[in-house]
Amino acid sequence: xxxxxxxxxxxxxxxxxxxxxxxxxxxxxxxxxxxxxxxxxxxxxxxxxxxxx
Amino acid sequence: xxxxxxxxxxxxxxxxxxxxxxxxxxxxxxxxxxxxxxxxxxxxxxxxxxxxxxxxxxxxxxxxxxxxxxxxxxxxxxxxxxxxxxxxxxxxxxxxxxxxxxxxxxxxxxxxxxxxxxxxxxxxxxxxxxxxxxxxxxxxxxxxxxxxxxxxxxxxxxxxxxxxxxxxxxxxxxxxxxxxxxxxxxxxxxxxxxxxxxx
Numbered sequence: 001x002x003x004x005x006x007x008x009x010x011x012x013x014x015x016x017x018x019x020x021x022x023x024x025x026x027x028x029x030x031x032x033x034x035x036x037x038x039x040x041x042x043x044x045x046x047x048x049x050x051x052x053x
Numbered sequence: 054x055x056x057x058x059x060x061x062x063x064x065x066x067x068x069x070x071x072x073x074x075x076x077x078x079x080x081x082x083x084x085x086x087x088x089x090x091x092x093x094x095x096x097x098x099x100x101x102x103x104x105x106x107x108x109x110x111x112x113x114x115x116x117x118x119x120x121x122x123x124x125x126x127x128x129x130x131x132x133x134x135x136x137x138x139x140x141x142x143x144x145x146x147x148x149x150x151x152x153x154x155x156x157x158x159x160x161x162x163x164x165x166x167x168x169x170x171x172x173x174x175x176x177x178x179x180x181x182x183x184x185x186x187x188x189x190x191x192x193x194x195x196x197x198x199x200x201x202x203x204x205x206x207x208x209x210x211x212x213x214x215x216x217x218x219x220x221x222x223x224x225x226x227x228x229x230x231x232x233x234x235x236x237x238x239x240x241x242x243x244x245x246x247x248x249x250x251x252x
Binding site for chain 2: 021022023024025026028029031032035036039042043046
């Protein structure tokens with residue numbers, strides 16, 4: 001059957017669109033940047049809420 | 054008779070099964086990092102139990118966390134992720150000078166982080182046994198520090214190999230795998246710094 005199933009699923013070896021930080025250093029670095037931005041947003045939101053409350 | 058001769062041809066244990074889709078080095082690092090995430094999860098559970106579930110003050114009354122120094126240290130560690138990425142990009146493009154400079158800079162930045170953190174421990178003014186908050190603080194930051202030591206060991210190997218002429222644009226697994234681990238260490242520090250020092 002090879003690596004392609006007959007029911008229309010994508011090949012097993014195909015590169016998934018989902019970000020996998022454990023697949024390569026480049027993806028791990030991209031994930032690191034996302035976490036950095038996410039943490040910054042969380043900190044800003046929490047500090048803003050604390051300032052208002 | 055034939056079966057007996059076949060049995061005598063192979064010595065030692067059977068060959069390990071190799072995945073056709075994942076390199077052994079990647080698989081090993083993947084499983085290691087997944088197990089490490091669970092270890093950090095256990096420590097964060099203790100942190101949230103003390104701070105959120107039991108509603109204890111953070112840090113413990115009478116103690117203070119050096120946020121400015123930790124912030125500086127955070128900048129040092131996070132910049133090492135950029136130099137790590139630079140090193141691997143250089144390896145892929147065959148730029149040996151940038152590869153060596155990137156790996157060496159990453160190692161030095163990581164070592165600086167560790168030095169500053171140890172210095173921070175010396176001057177903190179509280180010990181792991183001082184309070185539950187102290188236990189969790191040293192537990193989380195110490196666990197992360199241990200991971201920095203592991204990362205530095207991997208980086209040391211990669212740096213020495215780079216200076217000895219290893220790694221090509223086609224073969225650079227020895228930089229790629231430590232790179233993934235180093236970004237994991239930095240991601241964990243972003244979470245530790247945010248929860249322990251800032252929030």
